[in-house]
Amino acid sequence: MSYFHWKKLTYISDLSPLIRWWLYGTITPVSRWIRFLIAVLLGGVLGLLYGWVVNPVKYVDTTPSSLRADYQADYVLMVAESYNQNRDLPLAARRLALLGESSPTEHVRQALIFGAQNGYADSDLELLSQLASDLQTWNPITGTGGS
């Protein structure tokens, strides 16, 4: 038997008096509370084990607003690329609105910061800047502004 298994068995055998006490030991009001708390802890540990290891959370049906920062920045870049071709500012704003409650301008600003920090090509940064600039002058009520 390997050293590892031997150590493991030793460890379990060390615990066995504690388990015996927990299950069959003399019960006093104090010891009962201790055993009760151990049961609570055990339930919690098993719950976490189930939730984190056996059946961990799978992310499905999420929204664009929960995307990782680099995905969000690329999403904004796609909107900017599309806007550069169709010049449809309301459509760009609607697409940006999927990214969450912040204003479209703020989403583009965040993407610009991310792009500048992560080596986006100048041409892409230019597209983002153009979209940000046009959004700033755009009035969603009247539909005026932009280029």
Add this chain to the structure above:
Amino acid sequence: MRENRGPWYLLTGFVLGAFLGLLYAWVVSPVEYVDTSPAAMRADFRDQYRALIASAYVANRDIARAQARLNLLSDRDVARTLAEQAQHTLADGGSPEVAQALALLALDLGQGPTPVVVAGSPTAVSTLAVPTAAVEAASPTAGVTQLPTETPQIPTNPVTAAAETSEPSPSLGAALQTPQATRTSLPTGAPLPTRTPTATSGAPIALEEKSFVCDPNLAEPMIQVVAENAAGDQISGIEVVVNWEGGENHFFTGIKSELGPGYADFTMTPGEVYSLRLAEGGEPVSELTAAECESGDGSRYWGSWLLLFAQGAE
């Protein structure tokens, strides 16, 4: 002092612990979805993401970038998914521009060796070659924006990630089979240009040939449409409108890119009378109905209409 109440209190503690754990997990500190990937998005958001990728592709024509972005959605068959979404967009009354962008991207992604019409005997059927995906892989180039990858690291090195991506070729089902005799306008045995042909401006596209095709390999009665430009090359993105009593459907050539860049089809319901026209204008082709063919052994099967539209045809 010794009490003999049994082990039930241990079970009570266990249940209480689990309850407290759930209370914490669901009420006090519920799960917040952050840093998710596009593949985890709800289906309708994935559709919008795909449409945006296509719109961006129409603007920049960067197939490697579009491919890298589509890979984030983990679609099993990218070209087919795009094509189906294009059809659904039209069927649901969505934006024709978006549908066209999706169709174009589907076509360009599915385009491998250009489909070739293989010549056969006068009685034999011709078969379009099965293409493989030929996604251009961009070489790492300084100054090119790195697209997000599925790894948890935030990209810092300005090289394209698209070079590492490739997509298996779309699985292709039936090959288009049409009697050779009816396809005289199609070049035989000669490869078409690898670049997607487009309609040249000027001359309108009009019906050149209408023929009824008996092909036992086609399980359903269909209207098959092929569009060609003046040079005889198949052209994609031509919007076709089919009308019948109480219904209308729009589709584009090139949606089934595996069958040819200028090919589209529509499945008829037996008993229904259809008329078909190109959205850009021209005379409608009317009185299209499903009809049966008879094979040599007397068995019956559905035939199909083959309509060849060509630029400059009268």
